[in-house]
Structures are given as structure tokens and as C-alpha cells.
Amino acid sequence: MDLLTRTLEKIKPLDKDAMAQAQKRQDDLTKPAGSLGRLEEVSIQVAGIQRKAKPEIKNKAMITMAADHGVVDEKIGNWPREVTAQMVENFLNGGAGINVLARQAGARIVFVDMGVASDLKPNKQLIVKKVGYGTKNMCQGPVMTGEQAVQAIEAGIEIVIGEANKGLDIVGTGDMGIGNTTASSAVFAVLSGKTVEEVTGRGTGLNDEQLNHKIDVIKRALKLNKPNPTRPLEVLAKVGGFEIGGLAGVMLGAAAQHIPVVIDGFISGAAALVATALSPQLKDYIIAAHCSAEAGHAAMLKSMGLKPLLNLEMRLGEGTGAALGIIIAEAAVRTLNEMATFAEAGVSEGE
Amino acid sequence: MDLLTRTLEKIKPLDKDAMAQAQKRQDDLTKPAGSLGRLEEVSIQVAGIQRKAKPEIKNKAMITMAADHGVVDEKIGNWPREVTAQMVENFLNGGAGINVLARQAGARIVFVDMGVASDLKPNKQLIVKKVGYGTKNMCQGPVMTGEQAVQAIEAGIEIVIGEANKGLDIVGTGDMGIGNTTASSAVFAVLSGKTVEEVTGRGTGLNDEQLNHKIDVIKRALKLNKPNPTRPLEVLAKVGGFEIGGLAGVMLGAAAQHIPVVIDGFISGAAALVATALSPQLKDYIIAAHCSAEAGHAAMLKSMGLKPLLNLEMRLGEGTGAALGIIIAEAAVRTLNEMATFAEAGVSEGE
Secondary structure, X not given: OHHHHHHHHHOOXXXXXXXXXXXXXXXXXXXXXXXXXXXXXXXXXXXXXXXXXXXXXXXXXXXXXXXXXXXXXXXXXXOOOXXXXXXXXXXXXXXXXXXXXXXXXXXXXXXXXXXOOOOOOOOOOEEEOOOOOOOOOOOOOOOOOHHHXXXXXXXXXXXXXXXXXXXXXXXXXXXXXXXXXXXXXXXXXXXXXXXXXHHOOOOOOOOHHXXXXXXXXXXXXXXXXXXXXXOHHHHHHHHOOHHHHHHHHHHHHHHHOOOOEEEOOHHHHHHHHHHHXXXXXXXXXXXXXXXXXXXXXXXXXXXXXXXXXXXXXXXXXXXXXXXXXXXXXXXXXHXXXXXXXXXXXXXXXXX | OHHHHHHHHHOOOOOHHHHHHHHHHHHHEOOOOOOOOHHXXXXXXXXXXXXXXXXXXXXXXXXXXXXXXXXXXXXXXXXXXXXXXXXXXXXXXXXXXXXXXXXHHOOEEEEEEEEOOOOOOOOOOEEEOOOOOOOOOOOOOOOOOHHHHHHHHHHHHHHHHHHHHHOOOEEEEEEEOOOHHHHHHHHHHHHHOOOHHHHOOOOOOOOHHHHHHHHHHHHHHHHHHOOOOOOHHHHHXXXXXXHHHHHHHHHHHHHHXXXXXXXXXXXXXXXXXXXXXXXXXXXXHEEEOEOOOOXXXXXXXXXXXXXXXXXXXXXXXXXXXXXXXXXXXXXXHHHHHHXXXXXXXXXXXXX
């Protein structure tokens, strides 16, 4: 708990001076003021996070965390549990969506076993922070202990500290875990007070009957566990997941080190709900990469006051949306840094 | 007129076989079917355009065309006419938004003087296809002759043929021209039948009074010139612009050579309206990069059945949105080509 407590204490407001200087530079660049829209906003946010008037995005990393979920026993999806481990193998072989998009973004990828239900073959790209062999079934009690919830978050903090030590200007989050949209919907329902129906989507592609069953499963779990919405660690322990906790830790650890964190879709969003409940200040350090096609994701981002950069109707997870978000954030910072000012270019300014 | 006629004849339907093969591959890749959303759509579109089941995006170019507009005499904006030439200098010195974003996209840039009001210093990055020293004032008559309209379009076709000869897998369009949102709104009003109020925006940042004046100017020009909405070349000649014609030519020339064309914002959109009026088939070759903040752009894209990839509230022009659109299109093609299939990766498929 010490690492988590210390990390929370380190998350400070953004640097207003750096932001004011970045804003002034944006206004001096050879373009109508404000005409780069969201790119200008993001460049100023990154300036505030990195505490530099001219921020940098050179060292980029994706952190993609995998874990299994006991609730899969309730048959809430179309995909067998072993797909989690198989997809991690696919990641390590370079064949998944996240491999392709992180390569395009120029971001290294760190894959983390937060709690896959089987032992994975050792691989230098894989960090093992296994909190357990999958969570327990939320319909039978809490999915993990309170100690495991803290352990998961602190594992995420440790990983992002390790990456920061190698040089890290921006980090993206991603997930893999069969069953994890169910856990994420449960977390979202509790922390937002919304109905389960409002926050539950079709995941990898459920039909109406399957969706109703998934909603019923989440309702049963919430009725049984009664997580207290004012206690984010309890919510994580009762209906969350190991990768959700780990990703919350990545976000907190990044913010504590002044590193912007680009969050992916619905599962990263659930992690952000837990993390911002622990540290409301964290919100300013988050860049929401995209609005996913998962029902409820738009509302989830809105509940945190986050405005997604992209809407490409993606719903793959893994960090695929975050990798594209890193590209856009880099575009934002590059235009701020590399464009000429009116004075430098000898261009007349508008009235 | 011969080149234009031959080019229109070469624009054929997309290759359905290539598209079906690309769709099948998308369905076999290690992800839930459809979960890459718009990226999957774009990858299949590019397969159909390039007539290859595994299309390529390696050779990328931005074509940014500049010209002046006589309507600036009516004081429809905040920026003096000489800014067009000054910004072309800024392009050639590498200091503008398009330089930064094209560099990030890995796209070469071709700048074209389609009709800047002054002579620009020779530069190896600048192609001079000057149709005139700025168009005439649309409030006093047609802005160019019918011959000039064809000349502008054919110049665009020639440029994209030249680029294709160097190797070109995708091309983006961009513009620079003080006064060109006025010309674009006029073209849009005529070709769509919408009211001038519906299609006219604040350009680089007009206040209410200035916006009303701009609307009045366009109304006067349409009343005087009476362009026939069924004759796109006449519309271009009466209220268009040299760069609008040139960009229409780039789009037609790209389609004729099976090259996808990523269009930028409001001015590229006006060019696309002219070009798709000449060749309705062209629409399938266009990727709309983004929805700009210019009022009317969303309606303009909708009128052509185009769905923008991005909405970053940008309104800079130059091709800045198109450069980001090229990045997204590349992501689409990379995921199609580089991801592993379920069989290759040994991952179990969902039901």
C-alpha cells in the first residue's frame, strides 16, 4: 500500500506556466489561431503534464496487460477462456493488431501477464506480474482480495516506473482478457450509479439473448457483492480484474512521473474510473484515444469529463485505439514545436 | 479537353474481386470480425481501388495547390491577399502545418502554383501551373473562362500522372488561397441547391457581421453569374478557383490510375463536388480525411455520401487533415496485410 500511497501523493496539478507558454506559441504559429483544433488542445495539455513549454514525444510505449476472468464460467461471451493466453502468444509473435499499430506509431510494447489462467512461455517482451490464475467468478463472491487489488495496482505502477527509467515521453494502455468487458461494465455501473443496462455492451459480438444474459450476470454479481461506490479499491476487488487494476496503476504511475497517458477503450476506461476515483487530479494526465463501438464507452468517457480524439468504430482492445491516439498526440506536439511563427516566416497576420 | 475526356473514360468501378478477398482476409485475422471498424472499411476500399487483395501504401504524396481569388476585393476575410504567396514561401521553407504533418505521415509534398497573384521564386519543390494571376472577382462576372477551367483541371491531372510515374500508392489533397472558402461555398451552394446561408462558414475566423457580408457577396455573385448546376465546368468557371479546378483534376487523375485520394477539408470538398459531378464513379476512390470545423463541411461530405475518418475540429487547410487521413489509411492497410490469421497464430475462433 506504501507505493500506491506515495504515488497518489505525487500527482500534482498541471504546470500552468508551461501551458500558458505553449498557448502563446500556438497563437504565434503560421495559421489562424485555433485552426488546429484538438491538436492545439492536446499539445497544451502535454506541455502542462511534462512541465515543458515545448514538450517532447520521442520515447513512446504501449503497455498491454492480460488477465483471465472467473465470470467466464457464466458463459457471458462467445470466446473460450484459453484465447487470452493464445492471444498473448500472438502478441509475442508480432501478429496482433496492437503489434501492427504500435509499430506504425513507433512505440515499443510491453506485454504484462497480470493474471492469465495458465503459465505462459517466458519471453523477453513479457513481464510476469501474475496476481493469480484468473480472477474468481463475481457471481460467487469478490473476484479478488483487497490485498490482490492493491498488488495489481502497484504492479502497474512498478511497470511504468521501469519504463520511465528507460525514457518515456508518452504511454498508451491496452488490455487482453476474455470476459473483461463484463468486469468493466460492472465497475462502471457501480462507480457511475448508472443502470447495468446502460453500461453493458455486446463485447466481441453478442446477440440480444446473450446480451440480456450478460446483464443478468452483472446484476446478480452486484446484488451479491454490494460494492461500496465510494471505495474504488473495494469495487476493483469485488467485480474488477487483475488487468483493470494493473492499468489503473499504469495511469497513476505515469501521472506521478509527469507522463501523459493515452487510454484505449472500454477496459482502459474502467481502469481510469478506478484510478480517477483514487486521484481526481489524474484526469488531467489522461488523453482519451478514441470512442469505441462498445455501448457505454461514450458515457464512460463523458462521466470522467474526457473527450475522445478518434471515433473509428473500433472495439478490438489490446491498445489498438491508444496506438492511434499516440500518433495524434505526436502530431499535436510536432506542430507546436516544428511550425514556424509569423515573425520567423515573414507572413502577415490576420486582423 | 482531350486529357480530361480520356481521364473521365478511365475511371472504372472498383475491383469487386480484390475487395471480396480483402474482406475474407479481414474476417480471418486474429480479432473479432469487424472490430477494427472504419479501418477495415478503408482497407477494403483501398483493395478495390488498387485492384489488389493486399494493397500497398508505401509511396505517399500530398499535393497542395495555391491560388488567389478576385473576390478578396469584396473584403470577405481578415487576411490580406499577399498571405497566399507568403504562405507558399513558408511551405517551401518547411515551416507550415502541412510540412510537419506530411513529414510525420512519411509523405512527400508537391506544392503547385495554380494561380497565385504574384510570381513566386523558383524552387524545386514548387510546380508552376499558373492559369492566371488570381481569379477575377465573382461579383463582377465569371472568375475565369471556360478554357481556363479545363486548363486548371488538366493541370491537376498532369501533376498526378507525373507523381504516379515516380511511384504513388496514395495521394492527399490540400489548398492555400486567401478567399477560397468563399469560392468553395459558392460552388457548394450551386451544386447542392442549398441556401447560401447553409453552406457558408467563418473561414479563418469571421465575426457575425463579416459572415453576413460574406453571405451577401456570394448571393450577389450567384445572382449575377447564374451558373447552371448541371454543368460543373461552368460552375467552376463562374464562381470557383484555379486551385479548386486543379484539385478536381488531381482527384480524377488519381482515380483514373487506381490511386486512392484522401481529401482534406472544405476547399478539397468543393473540388470533389466538381469532380464527382463530372464522374460520379470517382466517389468510390475518395477517402474523406476529416470533418473540418468550417460550417457546411459536414453537409458537403454527406451530399457526396462520404463519411469522414477524423473529427479533430481542424480548419487550417493546406492538406493538414489529409496528411492525418493518410496515416489512418496506412494503419488500415497495414493491419490488413500484417496481422496474423487465426490459423497462422493458432488462436481459437469465437462462435
